[in-house]
Amino acid sequence: MLRPGEDLLHVEDRLWVLTAPTGKGIYDFAFDRFFACRRPYQLPGPVEAIARAGAWNDYSERYRELEAEGVRLVHSPEQHLLATELPHWYPKLTDLTPRSVWFDERPDAETVERLLGWPVFVKGERQTSRHQKSLSIIEGPEQFRHAMDVYAKDSILHWQRVVCRELRPLRRVEEGAPDRIPSSFEFRTFWWRGELVGWGPYWWQGSPYTMTAHEQREALGLGREVARRLDVPFLVVDVAQEVSGRWIVIECNDGQESGYAGSSPFALWQNVLDVERERTAPTR
Ligand SMILES: Nc1ncnc2c1ncn2[C@@H]1O[C@H](COP(=O)(O)OP(=O)(O)O)[C@@H](O)[C@H]1O
Ligand SMILES: [Mg+2]
CATH class of the missing domain: 3.30.470.20 (ATP-grasp fold, B domain)
Structure with missing residues (x-):
């Protein structure tokens, strides 16, 4: 059921956590160094668990696999997407966040100019590529075209839909x-x-x-x-x-x-x- 490196912990007899180290200090947390943790050999029945195992690129698949073994992640695949x-989240927050448009295929500069004007903030639907400024803060069509060429090849960006947002001060x-x-x-x-x-x-x-x-x-x-x-x-x-x-x-x-x-x-x-x-x- 668990993948290599994963651990299913019962923390303080209250909370189930599925952990795996990612190697990133800003993400990893050694639950068993700070809290009383048990690793039951057998589950007491179906349990609900928080995953702290990094970002899975197949969340819905992992959700179903674990569910079949009696571990229900706290977020359904739909809640995870939301x-x-x-x-997914933008339509519920339009009045609280910069105006945004997204595209299934990388858009051309003219389309973005028509919808938002310059400058724009550009990212993948989930994230930027390591907060690189030149790929996100786009001043005009030249820079936009160059960014889209890079998006097509970047390992973090190429599989994400493109999101363009009004750049706010x-x-x-x-x-x-x-x-x-x-x-x-x-x-x-x-x-x-x-x-x-x-x-x-x-x-x-x-x-x-x-x-x-x-x-x-x-x-x-x-x-x-x-x-x-x-x-x-x-x-x-x-x-x-x-x-x-x-x-x-x-x-x-x-x-x-x-x-x-x-x-x-x-x-x-x-x-x-x-x-x-x-x-x-x-x-x-
Ligand atoms: N629409 C925007 N206008 C101005 N600055 C923005 C806008 N969107 C994001 N930023 C800035 O860029 C940073 C990275 O953007 P963010 O959407 O958080 O990307 P990531 O998902 O990679 O963290 C934000 O923390 C914020 O400082
Ligand atoms: Mg961010």
Whole structure:
């Protein structure tokens, strides 16, 4: 049932987690070093599990395989798509996120110019190629054509649908490294069953930055509204502040696949366990 490297843990007798190391420090978390974990030889019956095993390129297949063995991942394949792919979450968030269009085939510059005008922000429906600026922040038709040639060959981009978005003026934190998208005042927020379980700066590698109490109310209020609308068990919402002060949604993701960014993984899992304790507490 498990693939090489995978481990099925029962954490604090509350939460099932299917883990596998990815080698990325920002993603991996050694549950058994911080929490009491058991690895039952036999499952007590069908269980519901969070996967923390990296991003699978065959989520729906993996979902069915595990389900047949009595392990139901917290997100159905449909919920996973709703959380991860812009064409799925965008229709529910049109008033909260930059205007976006997407294409089954790589579009030509004239089409993009007609629909959005320049400059545009370009990415795959799931992600950019390692935040490379020259492939995402596109000033005009020349640069766009060049980017599309690269998209056709790039290992991360070539199989994704192309998404073009209105480029919004974000509040800067610092310039990126050469050819890196500059860091903006942006935060990653984690929602477990609609409750906030963690948040931290999105650009965790650069100079540290944080929110005032007022900014927290606005940014986390936005995240909560997104969690309410998408209504999936484990959601990540990245929010950023525009130069005008307005907060917008940059993207959503499946909490099973997301790196922790600047949030504390230990605090996050403790909060998830607390929510579970509340949820499964016997009512008196
Ligand atoms: N529409 C936009 N306007 C301005 N900046 C954007 C826009 N979309 C994304 N960005 C910036 O680019 C960064 C990377 O984009 P993102 O959609 O998060 O790609 P990835 O999925 O690869 O992380 C964001 O963190 C944000 O700073
Ligand atoms: Mg991102």
